[in-house]
Amino acid sequence: MKKRILKISALCLAIVLIVGVCWFANGLVGNPISKMVARHTAEKHLEATYPNTDYTIEEVSYSFKDGGYYAHIVSPSSMDGHFTLRISMFGKLRYDDYSSRVQGHGNVANRLFFEYREMVDTVLGSRSYPYTVSMGYGDLEFEREVGTEAVEGAIKRSELVNDRFYNVGELGAKNGKLVLYIDSDTVTNEKAAEILLKTKELLDRSGISFYSVHFVLRYPPIDPEKSYQRPEGEINLKDFLYADIYEDGIMERIEKCAEDTRNYYNEKDEAK
Numbered sequence: 001m002k003k004r005i006l007k008i009s010a011l012c013l014a015i016v017l018i019v020g021v022c023w024f025a026n027g028l029v030g031n032p033i034s035k036m037v038a039r040h041t042a043e044k045h046l047e048a049t050y051p052n053t054d055y056t057i058e059e060v061s062y063s064f065k066d067g068g069y070y071a072h073i074v075s076p077s078s079m080d081g082h083f084t085l086r087i088s089m090f091g092k093l094r095y096d097d098y099s100s101r102v103q104g105h106g107n108v109a110n111r112l113f114f115e116y117r118e119m120v121d122t123v124l125g126s127r128s129y130p131y132t133v134s135m136g137y138g139d140l141e142f143e144r145e146v147g148t149e150a151v152e153g154a155i156k157r158s159e160l161v162n163d164r165f166y167n168v169g170e171l172g173a174k175n176g177k178l179v180l181y182i183d184s185d186t187v188t189n190e191k192a193a194e195i196l197l198k199t200k201e202l203l204d205r206s207g208i209s210f211y212s213v214h215f216v217l218r219y220p221p222i223d224p225e226k227s228y229q230r231p232e233g234e235i236n237l238k239d240f241l242y243a244d245i246y247e248d249g250i251m252e253r254i255e256k257c258a259e260d261t262r263n264y265y266n267e268k269d270e271a272k
Helices: 002-029 032-049 098-103 106-124 168-175 189-205 250-271
Strands: 056-063 068-075 078-087 093-096 132-140 176-183 212-218 234-241
Touching: 032 056, 032 068, 032 078, 032 093, 078 098, 078 106, 098 106, 106 132, 106 168, 106 176, 106 189, 132 168, 168 176, 176 189, 189 212, 189 234, 189 250, 234 250
Parallel strands: 176 212
Antiparallel strands: 056 068, 068 078, 078 093, 132 176, 212 234
């Protein structure tokens, strides 16, 4: 009798362990049945919502973060036509981001953003760039921050056209923003002027325009392993305009922008 009870207990324990392992594995990588159901849901959604199009399911993947599946939809005829469907483990459609990525031009905005960033990287990341870049990149802004004045002539996201090729170097003249943090043993307005003028020159040579730059000149870290520990003193220029980067009177413009930047962050701190 005891042996029979032990066998039953062992069997129950084994079943519990198997169920636990399956449950853990399902949460980590999903399961083939749910994936098949998710694909079926995606196919039905495409047929009902996007008939007479060439949309196809490129891939159905599982996300262990939210325990759901993502159907990645592509169009062979449109480089900006891709979007994603989020589907639950039980095959219920949770979200379709077509409206933001295709209709809302999110895809084309991202495409242009990365093209512009790559162009800027070829200059700032070049061995011939004569300064130590702590952080530097280019950004195309199609939507301005709340409370920020609109740039006259800048193209808005709503005005972008899917599948159109743009000259992103020229697009940067109104939509482009640089973020440039330079480490230097010399932190003076004169050094800041030198760096801004040289950076503009090199970008101009490469056909890359920008509207403004957030420029920070600071001392190198005391310990390379602790980049946040630096000698006191820096020059912080928020939204220094491309149009203001020329030799005549640049020192006065740098001093004015530095003062405006200090006031801006002081106001932010007081508001907190």
